[in-house]
Amino acid sequence: MPQSNLMMNRPMLISGILEHGASQFGDQEIVSRETHGPLHRYSYADAANRARQLANALHQMGLRIGSAVGSIAWNNYRHLESYYAVSGSGMVMHTCNPRLHPQQLIYVINHADDEVVLFDATFAPLVKGIAAHCPKVRAWVCLADAANTPAIDGVANVLNYEDLIAPHSHTFDWPELDEQSGAALCYTSGTTGNPKGVLYSHRAIVMNATAACLPDVLGLSTQETILPVVPMFHINAWCIPYAALVAGTKLVLPGPKLDGPSLFELMDTEQVTISAGVPTIWMGLIQHVEQNNLRFAHMKRTCVGGSAMPMALIAKFMDNYGVEVRHGWGMTETTAVATMSNLSRADRQRPAAEQHAIVAKQGKAVSGIEIKVVDENGHDLPRDGSSQGELMVRGQWIVERYFKADKSALVDGWFPTGDIATIDAQGTMQIRDRTKDVIKTGGEWISSIDLENAAVGHPAVAMAAVIGVKHPKWDERPLLFIVRKPGQSVEKEEILAFLATKVAKWWVPDDVVFLESLPVGGTGKVQKNDLRKEYGGVFS
Secondary structure (H helix, E strand, O other), X not given: OOOOOOOOOOOOOHHHHHHHHHHHOOOOEEEEEOOXXXXXXXXXXXXXXXXXXXXXXXXXXXXOOOOEEEEEOOOOXXXXXXXXXXXXXXXEXXXXXXXXXXXXXXXXXHHXXXXXXXXXXXXXXXXHHHHHHOOOOOEXXXXXXXXXXXXXXXXXXXXXXXXXXXXXXXXXXXXXXXXXXXXXXXXXXXXXXXXXXXXXXXXXXXXXXXXXXXXXXXXXXXXXXXXXXXOOOOHHHHXXXXXXXXXXXXXXXXXXXXXXXXXXXXXXXXXXXXXXXXXXXHHHHHHHHHHOOOOOOOOOEEEEOOOOOOHHHHHHHHHHOOOEEEXXXXXXXXXXXXXXXXXXXXXXXXOHHHHHHHHOOOEEEOOOEEEEEEOOOXXXXXXXXXXXXXXXXXXXXXXXXXXXXXXXXXXXXXXXXEEEEEEOOOOOEEEEEEOOOOEEXXXXXXXXXXXXXXXXXXXXXXXXXXXXXXXXXOEEEEEEEEEEOOOOOOOHHHHHHHHHOOOOHHHOOOEEEEOOXXXXXXXOOEOHHHXXXXXXXXXX
């Protein structure tokens, strides 16, 4: 007769990740760029001790299971300690995006019911501007020692982190929580309306972090060193601060210095083998490397997400510098990674251009995730690599409903992503565009992503963006924005002629606008809404 319940039923908890890292890899190193400049280094065991001190301090302040603690901070070791202390003790870690408009930042702090907010000294002026509008916040804690905590006129109860935790014990009894209880809270970037919150459970984070360690995802182990450039205020840095401790990987945190020279120096001196971030970061890094005739001595692979990485940039990393590119897809609503591109053994025998094309796609669903594409009526589309529709996702770490929402966000059990995609017979997914960004010309679709990638292939182009502009005959036509590389003088006619050799004739934009820079939001994505507001009139 079949038997059940023969296995232990232990909850998946973030405190378990911390204690695993400290007990199994206690001497593994964490290197962090301080907000005021110098490098700080210590071990997993040290981080665990200090996380327990912070848990004790928060408890003494009167916070309890379910209380929310906000952070407005860079990727650094005190922020890392907060990740574990807050969630591990049953509270909710609410990472706030400092690049939100101040009114949106006020909204998310109040909506989350944050009782304490941790902040880096960089953001003291921001705190000064919003504190009076956040009445539920009882203390503002600067992630610094007393010497590096700025005075903030008019803000009551500003503390510094080191004095807060110093009196407290290195031991703390982590509560045994329901693994489905809330652990961390992130809000969408809020390009239209107020940002929406996604409350991640302990279970979702632990499962995602564990999956991220797999060889064909991030590939973490004790032999690697990872530098997450993706901010800890953006989808928990794609869960890398958790995954590193799962695998025992050396962790390098870059602080506020995310420019090409600073990142390259950190990668070189700390022997970083894996990094992760959005394409705009890699554009700045590769420009620095090219201009100074540098090489990556240790880097094996870079993992990119947030928006599509141009094929030309993929080729440079892989062919010129021997750095493998892995292209992933995820969103706030998917906790972190949901799909990842990778080259199979057979793929690695293909010509370089074919390898680049494979990597440019967003890849296969990670174990625990299912994906499909549907038409406008919700009917499943074939996996033929050409039928495109809205991407739907479901799985172990996908949102069911937004924080404090009355209704489910799902459609027939699937989350509608708002992305237009194709899936081929091998299960490889490619994002073709956002539903709001795809350009509809004469009843046909033009992918703004494909046009942008083609434009960046021109040797004089640093960045490109495309929007649809109203047209009296064709409904919409593409308008191209170009940022030239330093010292380059390419003009409109040359760009359009170049594109005519890369895309269908009817895809070629009707006009080109040259800008000094593109508007970039808090997650590193180009803010096309800003471009539409200024340039989205009507083509004559």
